[in-house]
Amino acid sequence: MTRYFTSEHEWVEVEGSEGTVGITDYAQGQLGDVVFVEVPAAGTQVTKGGAVAVVESVKAASDVYSPVTGTVVAANAALADEPALVNTDPEAAGWLFRLSLADAGELDGLMDEGAYKTFVAGL
Amino acid sequence: MVSFAGYAMPIQYADGIIAEHRWTRGHAGLFDVSHMGQFLLPLAADAALERLVPGDIVGLREGALRYSALLNEAGGILDDLMVTRRADDLYLVVNGATKADDLAHLRAAGLAVTHLDGFGLLALQGPRAVAVLDRLVPGVSGLSFMRGGAFDWDDTGLWISRSGYTGEDGFEISLPADRAEAFAAALLAEPEVRPVGLGARDSLRLEAGLPLYGHDLTPEITPVEAGLSFAISKRRRSEGGFPGATRILAELGDGPVRRRVGLAIEGRQPVREGAAVIVDDAVAGIVTSGGFGPALGTPIAMAYVPTAYAAEGTRLQVELRGRRIDATVVPTPFFPKSYVREGASR
Numbered sequence: 001m002t003r004y005f006t007s008e009h010e011w012v013e014v015e016g017s018e019g020t021v022g023i024t025d026y027a028q029g030q031l032g033d034v035v036f037v038e039v040p041a042a043g044t045q046v047t048k049g050g051a052v053a054v055v056e057s058v059k060a061a062s063d064v065y066s067p068v069t070g071t072v073v074a075a076n077a078a079l080a081d082e083p084a085l086v087n088t089d090p091e092a093a094g095w096l097f098r099l100s101l102a103d104a105g106e107l108d109g110l111m112d113e114g115a116y117k118t119f120v121a122g123l
Numbered sequence: 124m125v126s127f128a129g130y131a132m133p134i135q136y137a138d139g140i141i142a143e144h145r146w147t148r149g150h151a152g153l154f155d156v157s158h159m160g161q162f163l164l165p166l167a168a169d170a171a172l173e174r175l176v177p178g179d180i181v182g183l184r185e186g187a188l189r190y191s192a193l194l195n196e197a198g199g200i201l202d203d204l205m206v207t208r209r210a211d212d213l214y215l216v217v218n219g220a221t222k223a224d225d226l227a228h229l230r231a232a233g234l235a236v237t238h239l240d241g242f243g244l245l246a247l248q249g250p251r252a253v254a255v256l257d258r259l260v261p262g263v264s265g266l267s268f269m270r271g272g273a274f275d276w277d278d279t280g281l282w283i284s285r286s287g288y289t290g291e292d293g294f295e296i297s298l299p300a301d302r303a304e305a306f307a308a309a310l311l312a313e314p315e316v317r318p319v320g321l322g323a324r325d326s327l328r329l330e331a332g333l334p335l336y337g338h339d340l341t342p343e344i345t346p347v348e349a350g351l352s353f354a355i356s357k358r359r360r361s362e363g364g365f366p367g368a369t370r371i372l373a374e375l376g377d378g379p380v381r382r383r384v385g386l387a388i389e390g391r392q393p394v395r396e397g398a399a400v401i402v403d404d405a406v407a408g409i410v411t412s413g414g415f416g417p418a419l420g421t422p423i424a425m426a427y428v429p430t431a432y433a434a435e436g437t438r439l440q441v442e443l444r445g446r447r448i449d450a451t452v453v454p455t456p457f458f459p460k461s462y463v464r465e466g467a468s469r
Contacts, residue, residue: 032134032322033141035415036392036422054444056393058140058415059322083391 004107005116011091012067022095023064026120031057034086039075039097046070048106053096055086068106070099128219130158133320140322144417147289147327151249152319153310160222161239161297164213168234175232177365179356183208188269188284190354192346193228198367199342207271218336243303248293251315256294259309267465290331290460329423330416332385332455338396339383339411339425347374350383382433385455388422389448394441400426401440401447407432416457423457
């Protein structure tokens with residue numbers, strides 16, 4: 001399993017041909033208290049960089065962009081009753097959706113954990 | 124930190140909006156609202172001020188606050204404000220974003236207004252506010268809701284009003300700006316007090332059903348449409364003589380074309396300012412404030428709708444990113460107010 005990061009503060013953990021997507025701890029800290037998450041339905045076609053989910057905090061609604069192109073296979077149903085999982089456990093239980101990757105080559109353009117840490121430190 | 128009315132202000136402190144909101148509902152939250160405009164007028168200007176607002180200022184008792192609004196000739200709201208009659212002057216508190224325009228408006232009307240720009244304003248709000256403040260400033264517990272008085276703390280003169288913008292019991296404290304930080308620090312040293320930012324100030328006032336100038340109140344909206352008819356004093360209703368009186372008195376008699384209403388939103392998704400209100404597949408109104416009510420745990424909103432759809436229980440829809448969500452007109456406040464009114468048992 002390898003985890004990749006985007007400059008828009010999403011993470012994708014890849015296992016075989018599937019990836020699990022969420023937002024980073026840095027992102028949830030910037031958003032503040034999450035009160036609603038809109039996740040894509042299974043079967044939704046998503047493209048790299050396209051708006052695919054919405055995370056709503058008390059402050060504002062924020063789009064989440066897909067790190068890669070693919071087809072959604074599942075969304076995190078637990079977020080419907082407990083959207084605050086995005087705050088309390090953003091990089092594990094607060095995952096947003098799972099997709100099958102169309103092109104694993106897209107991962108080459110993403111950051112690894114070390115590069116993302118450096119990126120965030122520079123913000 | 125964000126820029127708001129020319130001031131750098133925190134959206135939230137370390138605890139976050141929901142925790143700060145709940146702390147204020149359960150204990151005491153401290154707000155720095157020094158961006159708001161504080162003005163003085165001579166006592167003799169009371170009749171002249173009445174030509175700009177629909178409230179009874181001449182009949183206001185010493186030490187009493189009145190909520191009112193500066194109106195334009197069409198009866199639209201230029202700003203909402205608090206007026207207090209003090210022993211030697213009239214003390215006004217206006218919104219931060221509008222204070223420069225308000226100053227110009229008052230001066231154009233010939234009023235000799237003094238801008239207290241060297242003063243800060245703190246608000247201490249919540250059920251524990253009275254106990255905390257009375258510990259530092261003995262005697263404030265003797266004020267009732269919408270009453271103010273002069274007090275002293277550490278050789279600093281304070282003007283304290285029992286008022287606020289959260290729906291909770293609480294106080295607003297005016298003091299020289301160079302003493303504000305020391306007084307805020309003294310309040311924050313008390314165990315019941317935590318600092319609260321702009322984010323929770325907005326969610327608290329939303330739950331309390333209190334309109335926000337520039338959003339729920341604008342120059343295109345009259346006090347009657349906004350549900351602020353209580354601010355049009357009895358004597359002024361019979362005498363008129365305020366801007367837009369013809370329209371406003373007609374609206375009081377016949378009802379306005381549209382009204383501000385509270386909306387309970389189905390589901391959990393917050394509805395924000397600018398969302399269209401849909402009735403019978405057509406746009407009928409607009410959401411002017413909306414968000415998540417932290418103490419309620421549900422989304423709530425305020426909207427303007429035609430009077431025919433303003434009755435409690437009316438089913439509507441709100442458009443959200445292309446989808447329509449069911450909503451119901453509900454009474455405000457969404458969250459019950461806990462003011463300590465004169466004559467009420469404490």
